[in-house]
Amino acid sequence: MAIGLPVxxxxxxxxxxxxxxxxxxxxxxxxxxxxxxxxxxxxxRLARYIVARAAxxxxxxxxxxxGVWLMVDEAHITTFGVHPxxxxxxxxxxxxxxxxxxSMELGAARMTLExxxxxxxxxxxxxxxxxxxxxxxxxxxxDDGEDAFVMTTPDLARPVMQELIADERARLER
Numbered sequence: 001m002a003i004g005l006p007v008x009x010x011x012x013x014x015x016x017x018x019x020x021x022x023x024x025x026x027x028x029x030x031x032x033x034x035x036x037x038x039x040x041x042x043x044x045r046l047a048r049y050i051v052a053r054a055a056x057x058x059x060x061x062x063x064x065x066x067g068v069w070l071m072v073d074e075a076h077i078t079t080f081g082v083h084p085x086x087x088x089x090x091x092x093x094x095x096x097x098x099x100x101x102x103s104m105e106l107g108a109a110r111m112t113l114e115x116x117x118x119x120x121x122x123x124x125x126x127x128x129x130x131x132x133x134x135x136x137x138x139x140x141x142x143d144d145g146e147d148a149f150v151m152t153t154p155d156l157a158r159p160v161m162q163e164l165i166a167d168e169r170a171r172l173e174r
Contacts, residue, residue, distance in 0.1 A: 007052050013041075
């Protein structure tokens with residue numbers, strides 16, 4: 001556990017993929033393969049991926065990652081993970097704030113994602129950023145057939161969303 005060490009959010013690089021994949025393996029029962037991240041970074045012009053880097057005494061370490069696809073005016077979060085030893089320390093909040101900013105920079109009107117029905121900690125994080133449940137994808141996850149909630153934000157340009165984002169930014173700066 002590394003409470004108090006500085007964490008910065010930056011664009012994902014090909015050299016980050018091995019560490020990202022390690023977090024995938026620790027976090028998900030059906031992790032994306034390494035080549036999927038490499039392909040996304042090299043060839044998918046709709047995709048943007050970011051990482052959270054912690055400055056440790058031995059050097060930088062990737063402690064979280066996230067990705068988004070821009071589809072017309074919707075930013076769809078494709079993947080999101082935080083190393084188990086770094087959870088509940090604001091890493092996910094930093095990543096999500098950067099995804100919101102990135103989505104607005106790309107011209108997205110709203111954001112969407114799927115999340116396991118059983119993953120209440122993630123749902124709480126997303127709710128803090130204005131996401132609400134818009135529906136359910138039955139048996140969405142192929143590893144165990146669990147349902148997924150589809151969560152979406154209101155229009156990112158609405159004053160209520162801008163206030164919420166400003167509050168989250170201030171919370172992280174404290």
